[in-house]
Amino acid sequence: MSPQFQLPFERPIFQLEDQLSQLESQSNPTPAILESIRTVRLELARMKREVFENLDAWDVVKVARHPERPQTLDYIELICDEFIELHGDRTFGDDRAIITGFAKLDDYKVMFIGQQKGRTLKERNECFYGCAHPEGYRKALLKMQMAAKYGLPIVCLIDTPGAYPGVGAEERGQAYTIAYNLREMARLPVPIISVVIGEGGSGGALGIGIGNTVSVLQFAYYSVISPEGCAGILWKHVKFADKAARALKFTGKDLLRFGIVDEVIPEPLGGAHRDHRAMATNLKATIVRQLRALLPLSGPELLEQRYQKFRKIGEFDEVVQTKISQEAPTAEQTLVSNSK
Structure with missing residues (x-):
């Protein structure tokens, strides 16, 4: 089924589909036309996959x-x-x-x-x-x-x-x-x-x-x-x-x-x-x-x-991370250490 209503990001797909329809309508296709049909089909599948795998939320x-x-x-x-x-x-x-x-x-x-x-x-x-x-x-x-x-x-x-x-x-x-x-x-x-x-x-x-x-x-x-x-x-x-x-x-x-x-x-x-x-x-x-x-x-x-x-919807685990760090010695501690 090919939809009649076109979304903006679907237009390149419709253009390829029109091209494919024209090629397939040939009554006596030559080997070159058959090869073109195969190429367009592959490109069409690739384009559909690329377009619809990269839709943003508004496009969805x-x-x-x-x-x-x-x-x-x-x-x-x-x-x-x-x-x-x-x-x-x-x-x-x-x-x-x-x-x-x-x-x-x-x-x-x-x-x-x-x-x-x-x-x-x-x-x-x-x-x-x-x-x-x-x-x-x-x-x-x-x-x-x-x-x-x-x-x-x-x-x-x-x-x-x-x-x-x-x-x-x-x-x-x-x-x-x-x-x-x-x-x-x-x-x-x-x-x-x-x-x-x-x-x-x-x-x-x-x-x-x-x-x-x-x-x-x-x-x-x-x-x-x-x-x-x-x-x-x-x-x-x-x-x-x-x-x-x-x-x-x-x-x-x-x-x-x-x-x-x-x-x-x-x-x-x-x-x-x-x-x-x-x-x-x-x-x-x-x-x-x-x-x-x-x-x-x-x-x-x-x-x-x-x-x-x-x-469980909305539950979350809260992890409290305790960072162990050495505090810088005070000036008084430094004086006592040097005197020793």
């Missing part, structure tokens, strides 16, 4: 927000053998920003929960661009509790810039609902696997992010605040979003180094938006492997493992 944000990046419904279609969607929170309505339902991955039956941004303008308006309301988080928790009742593991896909900040959402208890989800997820005696597939913004991501394992895709980010929000607070202008992105240290490498996530899932060469199927294959392999490791654990073991995982 751009990739995470790519309009053609696979979303929850794309992954459900590609990795689930079966999926039955469940709707509503039994209180207010059905929030389309969060998709929930029973799913089957190979031999495993799971409860699938994921945030959806939408593709078309109509879908994005229905999903509020992935920003869930309180009813979305209530829906997610109800389905998680149903999964716990039937002993099903839970798989959560995170992709949101943050919870919806509107007046209606606040009136219906946005902050309380997210906080309640955090507490109740920590108590569920079944395996919970959370994966950040795009944006992982603040409490909106945490509302379905309390897992036994938390993973992040290679070009996704997981942060306490968006770069624009951070720039507005610290530098009083959104134009410093790139500076904020670098300061926040929210890319996969940083998150893994700080112990925030357990694993960084590699993306296909050039990013997930270039090959949905290959990315889905990597994601499914990771989820199945994590399920295989967690399912043998008992309920109390899962709870303790989850508790210890989040309890």
Whole structure:
């Protein structure tokens, strides 16, 4: 799949791809053309690797927000053998920003929960661009509790810039609902696997992010605040979003180094938006492997493992180094020594 939307640093890649398409369109290629095709393919692979291995934090944000990046419904279609969607929170309505339902991955039956941004303008308006309301988080928790009742593991896909900040959402208890989800997820005696597939913004991501394992895709980010929000607070202008992105240290490498996530899932060469199927294959392999490791654990073991995982975030060891040095003798000590 070749994306139509071009990021600035992708332009040299698109130019090489156009060149390769022209060469491959030749009806009767000569040996020289075949050699050129081989050379361009090698150069294209080299350029993709060089560009995407050296992205800074702000470029990672751009990739995470790519309009053609696979979303929850794309992954459900590609990795689930079966999926039955469940709707509503039994209180207010059905929030389309969060998709929930029973799913089957190979031999495993799971409860699938994921945030959806939408593709078309109509879908994005229905999903509020992935920003869930309180009813979305209530829906997610109800389905998680149903999964716990039937002993099903839970798989959560995170992709949101943050919870919806509107007046209606606040009136219906946005902050309380997210906080309640955090507490109740920590108590569920079944395996919970959370994966950040795009944006992982603040409490909106945490509302379905309390897992036994938390993973992040290679070009996704997981942060306490968006770069624009951070720039507005610290530098009083959104134009410093790139500076904020670098300061926040929210890319996969940083998150893994700080112990925030357990694993960084590699993306296909050039990013997930270039090959949905290959990315889905990597994601499914990771989820199945994590399920295989967690399912043998008992309920109390899962709870303790989850508790210890989040309890340790932010811990650090303080090492006090005592430097032993000889103090310079005083003038009086020097006089006494010389007199001897």
